[in-house]
Each structure stands twice: as C-alpha cells, then as structure tokens.
Amino acid sequence: MQEYSNKDSVDAVIIGTGAGGAPIIARLAEAGLKVVALEAGKFWNPKKDFATDEREQNKIIWNYERLSAGDDPIPFGKNNSGFGVGGSTLAYTAYTPRPHPDDFTINTDFGVGKDWPISYEDLEPYFDELESFLGVSGPTPYPWGPDRNVGYPLPPNPINGAAQLMEIGCEPLNIKTVPAANAILSAPYHQEHVGEREACINRGFCQAGCSTGAKASTDVTFIPQAIHFGAEIRTECFVTRLNTNESGQISSVTYLKNGQEETQFCKTVFICAGAIETPRLLLMNQLANSSGQVGKNFMANVSTQIWGEFEELVHPYKGIPASLISEDLHRPKDADFASGYLLQSIGVMPITYASQLCRATGMWGKELREKMAAYNHVAGINIHGECLPYEHNYVELSDENDELGLPKPRIFFSNGTNEKRLAAHGEKIMEKIWDIAGAKNTFKVSRNAHIIGTCRMGDDATEAVVNAQGKSFDIPNLYISDNSLFPSSLTVNPTLTIMAVALRIADKFLQEYSTSKN
Amino acid sequence: MDNKTHQNQPEVNALLNSEFLTEPTRKVLQERFEKVGTNRFFDDASFSLLSVVCDLLMDQDSENRMVNSAYAIDERLLHDKSDGWRYDSMPPDPVMYQLGLNGIKETASQLFDKKFIDLHKEQQIEILNAVQSGKVKDGIWKNLDSKIFFEELLAETAEIFFSHPTVQVSINYVGMADAKGWTKLKLNQSENLEN
Numbered sequence: 001m002q003e004y005s006n007k008d009s010v011d012a013v014i015i016g017t018g019a020g021g022a023p024i025i026a027r028l029a030e031a032g033l034k035v036v037a038l039e040a041g042k043f044w045n046p047k048k049d050f051a052t053d054e055r056e057q058n059k060i061i062w063n064y065e066r067l068s069a070g071d072d073p074i075p076f077g078k079n080n081s082g083f084g085v086g087g088s089t090l091a092y093t094a095y096t097p098r099p100h101p102d103d104f105t106i107n108t109d110f111g112v113g114k115d116w117p118i119s120y121e122d123l124e125p126y127f128d129e130l131e132s133f134l135g136v137s138g139p140t141p142y143p144w145g146p147d148r149n150v151g152y153p154l155p156p157n158p159i160n161g162a163a164q165l166m167e168i169g170c171e172p173l174n175i176k177t178v179p180a181a182n183a184i185l186s187a188p189y190h191q192e193h194v195g196e197r198e199a200c201i202n203r204g205f206c207q208a209g210c211s212t213g214a215k216a217s218t219d220v221t222f223i224p225q226a227i228h229f230g231a232e233i234r235t236e237c238f239v240t241r242l243n244t245n246e247s248g249q250i251s252s253v254t255y256l257k258n259g260q261e262e263t264q265f266c267k268t269v270f271i272c273a274g275a276i277e278t279p280r281l282l283l284m285n286q287l288a289n290s291s292g293q294v295g296k297n298f299m300a301n302v303s304t305q306i307w308g309e310f311e312e313l314v315h316p317y318k319g320i321p322a323s324l325i326s327e328d329l330h331r332p333k334d335a336d337f338a339s340g341y342l343l344q345s346i347g348v349m350p351i352t353y354a355s356q357l358c359r360a361t362g363m364w365g366k367e368l369r370e371k372m373a374a375y376n377h378v379a380g381i382n383i384h385g386e387c388l389p390y391e392h393n394y395v396e397l398s399d400e401n402d403e404l405g406l407p408k409p410r411i412f413f414s415n416g417t418n419e420k421r422l423a424a425h426g427e428k429i430m431e432k433i434w435d436i437a438g439a440k441n442t443f444k445v446s447r448n449a450h451i452i453g454t455c456r457m458g459d460d461a462t463e464a465v466v467n468a469q470g471k472s473f474d475i476p477n478l479y480i481s482d483n484s485l486f487p488s489s490l491t492v493n494p495t496l497t498i499m500a501v502a503l504r505i506a507d508k509f510l511q512e513y514s515t516s517k518n
Numbered sequence: 519m520d521n522k523t524h525q526n527q528p529e530v531n532a533l534l535n536s537e538f539l540t541e542p543t544r545k546v547l548q549e550r551f552e553k554v555g556t557n558r559f560f561d562d563a564s565f566s567l568l569s570v571v572c573d574l575l576m577d578q579d580s581e582n583r584m585v586n587s588a589y590a591i592d593e594r595l596l597h598d599k600s601d602g603w604r605y606d607s608m609p610p611d612p613v614m615y616q617l618g619l620n621g622i623k624e625t626a627s628q629l630f631d632k633k634f635i636d637l638h639k640e641q642q643i644e645i646l647n648a649v650q651s652g653k654v655k656d657g658i659w660k661n662l663d664s665k666i667f668f669e670e671l672l673a674e675t676a677e678i679f680f681s682h683p684t685v686q687v688s689i690n691y692v693g694m695a696d697a698k699g700w701t702k703l704k705l706n707q708s709e710n711l712e713n
Contacts, residue, residue: 048542049542050542051540051542051543051545051546051547052539052540052543052693052694052696053543053546053547053681053694054681055677055678055681056546058601061601061602062602063599063600063601063602064600064602065600065602065603065604066602066603066604067603067604067605067606068603068604068605068606069606069607073603073605073606074603075602075603076602076603077601077602077603078601078602081602158703159703160703161703161704161705164704164705165705201696201698201699201700202699202700202701202703203696203699203700204693204696204700205693205696211540211542312705312706313705313706313707313708313712314705315700315708315712317691317693318693318700318702318703319700319703349693350680350686350689350691350693351677351680351681354676354677354679354680355673355676355677357676358669358672358673358676359669359672359673362650362668362669362672364574364575364576364577364646364650364672364676365574365575365576365577365643366577368575368576368577368676369576369577372680372689373688373689375689375690375691376689376690376691376712400610403598410606
C-alpha cells in the first residue's frame with residue numbers, strides 16, 4: 001500500500017471508510033489524486049478475525065459511549081455504528097432498495113419535512129453503477145419504482161424461514177412481496193481491481209460481520225479498489241482537530257494514534273464519519289456552522305418489529321436476515337400521516353433476540369427461559385419508515401469526557417405524531433400478516449433504526465451545512481459525505497443512497513478540480 | 519465463568535471440536551469455558567449479591583448454575599468498557615451498578631429486615647419485581663430510576679448468559695457451527711446438525 005508523509009500536503013484526507021467515505025477514496029485515487037484515509041478502527045481480516053459469535057463481534061461496533069436522551073432514547077452501537085475499515089457497512093444487512101423519486105420531495109408532496117437539493121434522476125446513474133460494482137442480488141424486473149436502465153447483476157438469494165412465513169401472511173391480503181435486493185452475492189462475482197468474491201453461504205451473520213466476503217461491505221469492495229489506485233488507508237487514527245490557515249481553509253488534520261497526536265497536511269478534507277461523529281467533530285472544532293444547523297434534525301427511521309412463534313421450525317439464524325420485501329405501503333392510501341414505509345421479514349441471532357426480548361417485554365426468570373427455548377421457532381417482521389426532521393431532535397456536546405478526553409455526544413430523540421401514526425399503521429398490518437401466517441405469543445419492539453441528518457445539504461446557506469455537492473458553505477475545502485447530510489430520512493434503508501451521493505460528490509469535486517488545474 | 523460441568527457438556531464438547539466451527543469461532547467459544555473469573559470491581563458482598571440476582575434473572579439454581587454473568591459484568595466495569603451508549607438519565611455504568619445493588623440491599627432490609635441473599639426465593643423475586651416496576655421509591659431509588667436500572671441489568675445478564683455455548687446448545691442453537699454454511703433454508707427443514 002502507498003504511504004504518504006505527514007508533511008506531504010496530500011490532495012485529500014478522507015475521515016472514515018464506511019459507505020460515505022470509501023466511494024470517495026476510491027474515486028479520487030482512481031483519478032490520480034494523493035489520498036489518505038483516516039480510520040479510527042482496525043483493518044480486520046474477516047477470515048481470521050471474525051468469529052460466529054455476537055459477543056466477540058462487539059469489536060466491530062463503535063463502542064465509545066454516547067448519551068441517549070429524549071422520550072425515545074436511541075440505543076447506539078450495535079445495529080447502527082460500525083468500527084473498523086468498512087465503518088457501519090461491517091454491520092449492515094446489505095439491504096439495498098433504491099429510494100423512490102418522491103422520497104426526495106416530501107415537502108412539496110406533503111408540506112412537511114425537507115426536500116432534497118438533488119433528485120432521483122441525479123443519483124440514478126450511480127445506483128446503476130453501484131448495483132453492478134457491489135454485485136447486488138435481486139429480482140429483475142423490480143416491481144416498484146421507475147423502470148430500470150439495467151437489471152440486477154445477480155438473481156436473488158434464497159429466502160429464509162421468516163421470509164417464507166411473511167409470504168404466507170401477505171398473499172391473502174394482496175400485499176405483493178419479492179425477495180429483497182441485497183448487496184450480498186448469490187453467485188461468485190468478479191470485480192475489477194478487487195478480485196473474485198465468493199457466493200454467500202447463508203451464515204445469517206451479516207449484522208455481526210461477514211467472514212466470507214460475500215457481503216459488499218466497503219472493506220472488500222471500494223477499499224481494495226482504492227488501494228489498487230494508490231490510496232493510503234491509515235488505521236487506528238482518531239481525528240480530533242481540523243486546523244485552519246489564515247484564509248479560513250483547512251490546512252491540516254490532527255489525529256490521535258497510539259495515544260500520540262499526529263498531523264497530516266492536506267488540500268481538501270472530506271468528513272465521512274456518520275451522523276453522530278461528523279457533527280461532533282465540527283462542534284468540537286466550532287467550524288462550518290454559520291447556519292447553526294450542525295447537529296440539528298437528527299432522524300432515525302421508524303422500525304417497529306413484531307416477533308412471533310410458529311409451529312414450523314424456522315431456525316432464525318440461517319440465511320440473509322432480511323430476505324423479503326414489500327414496498328406496497330410506500331404511500332398508503334388510507335394514511336393519516338405523511339410518507340410511508342416498507343415491510344421486511346427478519347431472522348435474528350440469539351443474543352440480539354434475547355436482549356430485545358428483555359428490553360421490550362421485561363421478561364425474566366422462568367418466563368424468559370421458556371421463551372428462549374422457543375428460539376428456533378421465532379420469526380420477525382418489521383417496517384422501515386419515514387422519520388421527519390424536528391427541532392427537538394439533535395446532537396450536542398456534553399460536559400462528560402470519554403476515554404480519549406473528548407466530550408461525549410448527547411443525542412435527543414423523540415418520535416413525533418407522524419412517526420407514531422406511521423408506526424400504528426404498520427403494526428396493524430404486520431399483526432394481520434403474522435396472524436394469517438400462524439404466529440403465536442407475539443410481542444412488539446418499538447424502535448428507530450439508522451442514524452440520519454445532523455449536517456443537512458441544501459441550496460440555502462442559512463438553512464444547510466453543505467450544498468448539493470457536499471461542500472461546506474463556510475469552508476470551501478471542507479466536504480461532508482455520509483448519512484448526516486440527508487435532508488430527509490427516506491422510506492428505504494440508507495446505505496445505497498449514501499454511496500450514490502458519495503460518488504456524485506466525488507465526481508463533482510473532480511470536475512471542479514480538473515477545471516481549476518487547467 | 520463457572521467451571522461446573524453441565525449435563526449437556528459431552529454434546530457441547532463434540533460440537534465445539536467439530537469441523538463445523540471455523541478456527542476463530544472455536545477459539546472464542548472455548549475461551550468462554552476456560553475463563554475462571556474473580557471479582558475485582560465489586561467487593562465480595564456486592565459480588566455475591568449480584569451473583570444471586572443474576573441467578574434469579576436467568577432462573578438458575580446456584581447449585582447447578584450454567585453461567586454466572588456477574589463475572590463478565592465485573593470485568594467490564596473494572597475496565598469501564600462501554601457498549602456504545604447509555605441512557606442520559608442514568609449515571610455512568612460503574613456508578614449505576616453500585617447504586618442499584620445498594621438499592622436492592624436497602625429494599626431487602628426495609629421490607630424484610632434481612633440481607634437479600636438470606637431471603638427466601640419468593641421474597642427475593644418480590645423485591646426484584648418491585649425494582650422492575652418502579653414501586654421502590656425510597657432511599658437510593660429517589661435518585662436512581664429503578665426501572666431503567668433493572669432493564670440494563672437484565673439485558674446485560676441475558677446477553678452474557680445466552681452467549682455461553684452450554685446455554686446455546688440447551689436452546690438448540692447451533693448457529694456457531696457454520697463453517698460450511700447452511701443449505702436447507704425451507705421451513706421445517708433441518709441440516710444434519712440441527713434439531
């Protein structure tokens with residue numbers, strides 16, 4: 001791997017190697033720029049380092065403590081924040097539905113929330129490119145959304161027990177289902193500059209780390225590509241400071257490595273650290289916040305789950321956890337709320353299940369042991385829906401420090417009326433589906449998944465942190481690329497869109513870069 | 519962890535030594551047996567109390583215990599390791615655990631004028647139910663939300679308990695034996711390893 005000197009002012013420093021950072025690292029390196037990626041975690045070797053054990057795999061989770069406040073405090077760490085090269089893609093289920101064109105115009109359509117400064121059409125070529133590059137497995141033609149230019153490169157993966165039960169429950173209700181699109185290989189796949197990746201063997205362990213490379217986390221896709229083109233991936237570097245010169249531009253980035261401070265000089269910085277760490281870094285440095293919007297509008301998709309026990313043997317640990325989808329509820333006709341949601345089936349690993357069971361139902365003692373004895377007969381279904389941006393949901397710095405001596409972030413989150421109505425609508429439908437499928441002893445887990453917002457993009461410098469190209473309105477050589485710049489939460493899982501926006505930000509940056517060079 | 523041999527030990531050993539586990543998985547699960555804990559964060563009295571509470575939460579008889587989650591809790595608190603978040607309304611985990619256990623001691627002495635560990639099981643369960651439902655309000659509980667303390671304690675105890683291979687095999691979970699992957703995904707279909 002290429003290595004640069006700290007004093008060498010590289011063309012770009014990218015902070016974070018997840019879905020927002022990795023595509024930029026690869027794109028800029030391919031264009032011949034000198035690129036250094038700073039990653040807080042390690043570069044794992046999944047075959048050697050990853051065990052099929054949820055407790056052990058907590059090492060791939062961002063475990064620096066965050067303080068969760070509000071009426072619906074968000075559990076951070078597992079399920080929303082990864083640690084290591086690959087970022088949160090290490091722990092994502094690789095569910096990659098495309099957003100719908102109207103996901104970008106929620107304010108125009110409903111008078112609430114915020115429109116995006118870019119459209120589905122702006123991102124469409126990147127969705128095409130990503131599905132091909134990552135090796136997305138899914139049904140062609142896809143029944144929802146606009147017609148595609150190209151189909152999915154691979155057929156869908158086999159569906160697991162929970163998905164088969166959801167099919168049984170949906171059919172009589174005329175709810176259309178198909179095997180979900182996942183960035184998980186249903187057949188071996190050759191990727192240029194990456195090599196041969198093996199097909200998924202249905203370990204079902206996507207959320208705790210894929211050990212085979214079948215799941216398209218960025219550490220097995222964009223990062224090898226970036227290294228091939230000469231990028232340096234510098235690991236275990238925790239960025240603490242963005243240093244500015246007399247003209248107010250970023251001149252260097254300071255980070256902690258093995259307890260020592262080091263500083264990398266650079267011409268441009270891309271912060272891609274996710275919806276908590278990105279605003280935290282800007283707030284700590286008091287930068288790029290003339291709009292006052294840094295840390296504001298924190299969102300988390302409505303993701304209520306219903307779990308049930310079935311007569312059938314389900315073995316919920318096998319197969320891709322979320323392997324069936326319905327987008328029929330994207331804009332429900334009888335809705336008393338704005339926007340909508342998708343439905344997905346879910347399998348589950350035992351520790352995740354036990355933990356959710358305890359927190360959601362309070363079961364303990366004999367009752368808990370009996371409930372857990374039925375684990376092999378358990379299947380889940382959940383919604384994934386819009387969460388509107390609110391003033392009362394935000395990230396701030398607390399006065400309590402973490403082990404690095406940095407202020408812990410405090411995150412306020414409370415669902416509003418729209419989220420509560422959407423959740424109630426989804427619950428009714430999920431209960432009907434599970435009832436038809438034969439579920440017994442059901443219980444509900446009210447939750448919000450995915451962390452979004454906090455550095456929104458927009459056209460107006462007084463209302464947004466960055467413009468439609470991800471560039472800070474205040475500091476011309478500072479960019480943001482991750483889930484923090486989403487103006488609205490979308491109805492679909494965010495990762496594919498994070499990557500598409502990242503590629504667009506990279507291309508727009510490179511256009512400006514080559515113009516300024518000529 | 520306790521090193522007692524449980525009745526399903528031969529079955530667990532056979533599984534852990536089989537070709538169906540990857541080496542990293544085998545290593546992690548075997549270490550879980552080998553680790554003999556000592557309490558270094560809690561004093562002996564608090565540790566005994568925590569052990570009894572964990573047994574009640576996981577419905578174990580202390581004479582025939584599969585896992586004592588208290589050891590792993592003690593080790594985590596000793597190193598002040600976080601799992602990525604905590605309720606903003608609660609003090610840091612090491613403080614919360616000390617306060618919560620002291621709260622249980624206080625409640626036992628108020629209600630039954632005895633040490634918690636010397637009470638009958640029914641009385642112990644009554645106290646834990648009161649903590650879980652927020653019915654305890656005096657003393658320490660004035661400043662510590664007993665419902666949230668209970669939720670945190672229960673979730674952590676369960677996560678540790680159900681991570682032990684002995685417990686996992688007892689609920690017929692064999693997901694760790696995935697070195698060759700799974701091919702039978704249809705409902706009611708089982709691989710050779712599965713019950």
